[in-house]
Amino acid sequence: MAKNSILINVDELWLKGGNRSRLMKVLKEHVKDLFKAFNTSSKFENSNQRFLVTINDELSEETLEALKKVPGIYSIIPASLMEKDNELSAIWPAVDKEVESWGEDFTTFKVEGHRTDKQFPKNSMEIERLVGAYVLKKYDGKLKVDVHKPKQRLDIKVLRDEIAVSSRKEIAVGGLPWGTSGHLITMLSGGFDSPVASYLMSKRGCKQSFIFFYAYPFVGDEVKDKIFELTKVLGQYQAFSKLYIVPFGEVQKKVSGICEEKYRTILFRKMMVETSNLLADRVRAQAILTGDALGQVSSQTIGNISLIDDASKRPIFRPLMGMNKRDIIKLSEEIGTHDISTIPHDDACSLFAPKNPIIKPDKRYWHRFEEENDLTPILTEALDQAEVYQVNVRGELTKA
Template sequence: MIKYTEVMVRYGELSTKGKNRKDFIGRLAGNVTKVLNDFPEIEIHPRHDRMHIVLNGAPFEEIDKRLKKVFGIQTYSPAVKIPKTLEDIEKTSLELMKETFKEGMTFKVNTRRSDHKFEYDTNQLNIMVGDYLFDHIDNLKAEMKHPDIVLRIEVRQDAVYLSNQLIHGVGGMPVGTAGKAIMMLSGGIDSPVASYLAMKRGVDIEMVHFFSPPYTTDKALAKAKQLTSILANYCGKINFIAVPFAEIQETIKEKLPEGYLMTIQRRFMLQLADRIRAQRGGLAIFNGESVGQVASQTLQSMVAINDVTTTPVIRPVATMDKTEIIKLAEDIGTFDLSIQPFEDCCTIFAPPRPKTKPKLDKAREYEARLDVEGLIERAMAGIEITPIYPNQEFLEDQVQEDMDLL
């Protein structure tokens, strides 16, 4: 099995960013460093045209799993550094091809040479290495325009670098290049997908999750943290902000008409999210609302709820079908967890007949009957902030705690 020595990372949209390109590349390098922080032997060298990751013995298979989830990477290739001799080039090229070639595939050799003093030029190397491969691999076919495999030979000053895989990353922008925002995370399917899409556009998000003990269980809170841990694979770390919401829900249920319970609850959630955004230096609020999906997500409801803030509220999945959202949730690994039956605070206090077309003036009137500032201040005083990293376990820990209590 080939022992790769480095990975060549190619940028995607960064190539269009002009004067900001250097900052974007620096941010990408920082994000790659975070997701590979448990491989201290690795060296990362960000350059203008590409990033070089020197493995120094680290296993490419593990690095590959991490790089597939880093936004801002268009493609990358594992490479082998070898001495600058024709014998080494031919021998290693054959090993690479035998590892990746399958019957019926086509190939081409593509040589680039920055060391112009090397004894063979690009055409000579293309021909000699191609002939060597034809002599040692049966049924090999050349294709110059659209080959299945491109064997890339780069002759640099220090050595020769060989690669023949082109692995696609997730694209997008490096997380953090678009600024910071708050994400309103429930335990459902939509908001984790919205979180993923926000990060793909370079937004550095912090999760705000509302919980209502004793009505919601510790498992529901653990589920939201577990979802955050899955999403942290795409950026290295996400702060999770748990907001106590039971007093607000109890007060609304006791004092206001049933039809407006959901509308007023959502207005409080948005006000709290906005307070947290301001404290944390965020520029916007994101959520997982999809137009018309539930009563609180009709356009009339959005008007009545958004009334409490002038901060931009961005809804990445607003126009997506449910089937599209589910497909993306499956792709990013959040779907199976999202459908686990641990009820969140939106579910347990949901009225049987919520207003689908609430009136803005009524929403303001009902909310004014409450001690809005006092309720918000007490909720803000009880928030808990937890930094969450990739692949942490929360649900398993909670199950173990429950068993210990039995």
């Protein structure tokens, strides 16, 4: 009897020495939750660098795609677990299934045998020879062996109790398991950059709470819908996350009324970072994440960045700092946020944009403004009024 299984190889955990077992545990929980979310019952067996997961049904493409987005996984190998007998005769149905999945066209292949059970009477070479001969005989004319550059690799692993047969290997996002490097407040906008920044830090094992500053009435519902769509995609690289939609129109109106016009944009930026810090206090996050890239717009010059850093109690992560726009756009295509980011919407930034935004800010004006205007109460009020949503590992968004 064949059993459906998946071999999940982990990524950087071999670097981690003493922490490894903890990280493995976290990753296992994430993957377990994911199977649960896809209504698949799963049984886990740990081995050194990988999990062996047995599931009751065949792995669906949908679940496979979701697994590929789990940070910390290096690769995923769907395999059939077959009964172990010394002559390998029980594995032929699984071998047939793999070979038939390669399609009708002529192709080349190679058999790769491994034994974790060194007591097994046949060694790797013998296994490879035996399986290769079976395939060539049965699929005469359709296949040829190529040991150097095969188009398909048929993998036969002799485990303790069973033999795993597979030929497909999917590479996942890699990096570190979710939440093992801390909790970030991710400042989302509707553009290309912040979703890509979020993705990069998901791969580095960061749990994220998303925050969006909703400039109603200066922008409309369309922008909010866009943020929902982006969060649904980004949430799939997280195990579980929340989205805070903070009403910001009144704050912007107020700040515009009391500041010099050329400081408007950079001051909004400061208000947003301060509000993100207020949220970080509440949800115990340790850093702020933005999609800034150096010099991209006026608020992303070194002078302005250092002012914003001064306004933040916590470190601000800017993983896109050294990236060119086209590289960012390319990544957004890969992670699935590109087509959402291109949906047109009203842009409050351009509405509020001063004719000549400040590039080299005057620190004296800045500090005087800070001393004369304590905006914490209105920022706190805005945060209190935030709409909160949660998104699960399947990317399903619901009101929290």
